[in-house]
Amino acid sequence: MQGLADGYFVLPATIGDYLARHPHQEADPDHPAVAEAVAEAVADTEDRLALLLAVDGDRTPESFHRELGALLWEECGMARNEAGLRKALDRIPELRDEFWRRVKVPGTGTELNQQLEKANRIADHLELAELMCLDALHRTESCGGHFREESQTPDGEARRDDGHFSYVAAWEHGGDGAPVLHREELAFEYVHPTQRSYA
Known part of the structure; x- marks a missing residue:
């Protein structure tokens, strides 16, 4: 929710900062x-x-x-x-x-x-x-700050589904057709995702 609320204000400064710090060829x-x-x-x-x-x-x-x-x-x-x-x-x-x-x-x-x-x-x-x-x-799992009501533990905690959703998703505009999902699988070598409990 913070991304939705703040992104409009943060993004212009972020892009400007990135361009200022990374040399690029002048067009x-x-x-x-x-x-x-x-x-x-x-x-x-x-x-x-x-x-x-x-x-x-x-x-x-x-x-x-x-x-x-x-x-x-x-x-x-x-x-x-x-x-x-x-x-x-x-x-x-x-x-x-x-x-x-x-x-x-x-x-x-x-x-x-x-x-x-x-x-x-x-x-x-x-x-x-x-x-x-x-x-x-x-994304039929609960992950991060997004809680899928169908995906919760018996005690009401968010239930992860890392077996099916350990990837970064990017959607491509399909023109007049449906958007196309592109996935980049995530590999965890040292720290692995685990089920959270706030109880």
């Missing part, structure tokens, strides 16, 4: 690959902002943000279960479709427009929220 701004990448990014951004402004619906970006946040808090928070995750996975695509039909962004894209900025981020959050719930549904 030539006139190189054709740089010019092509910048032009593509600008066009994609302009297209997306134009789409957000064109919807002219009847719901504020904030209303979508609150609904999505409440859904994730209830169904994909620190304690979650299969039924709640499936509920969230049913609702998020509906909410995303509703967002693109009903969001109302006042103002234009030619001046500072915080509502447009927020709507653009919420569009990304809707994609990320679905992936978070998919990953949480896939």
Whole structure:
């Protein structure tokens, strides 16, 4: 939960610090690959902002943000279960479709427009929220700060499943298809994972 709450503020400083400490080759701004990448990014951004402004619906970006946040808090928070995750996975695509039909962004894209900025981020959050719930549904164990209600010991402690989940997961966007899971197995040579008990 700290990552969710603080990541937005910590990440920009972390990236800047990393880039400052690690030498890298300077990119030539006139190189054709740089010019092509910048032009593509600008066009994609302009297209997306134009789409957000064109919807002219009847719901504020904030209303979508609150609904999505409440859904994730209830169904994909620190304690979650299969039924709640499936509920969230049913609702998020509906909410995303509703967002693109009903969001109302006042103002234009030619001046500072915080509502447009927020709507653009919420569009990304809707994609990320679905992936978070998919990953949480896939990982049927209790691990770290995330408690799967179906995976607990008789005395209510989180039950690990290191035989099936000792890997780092990275999900690849599947375009129009389903996301693809990539795994990197973890090897423990000295200290091995063990069942926690807070009793």
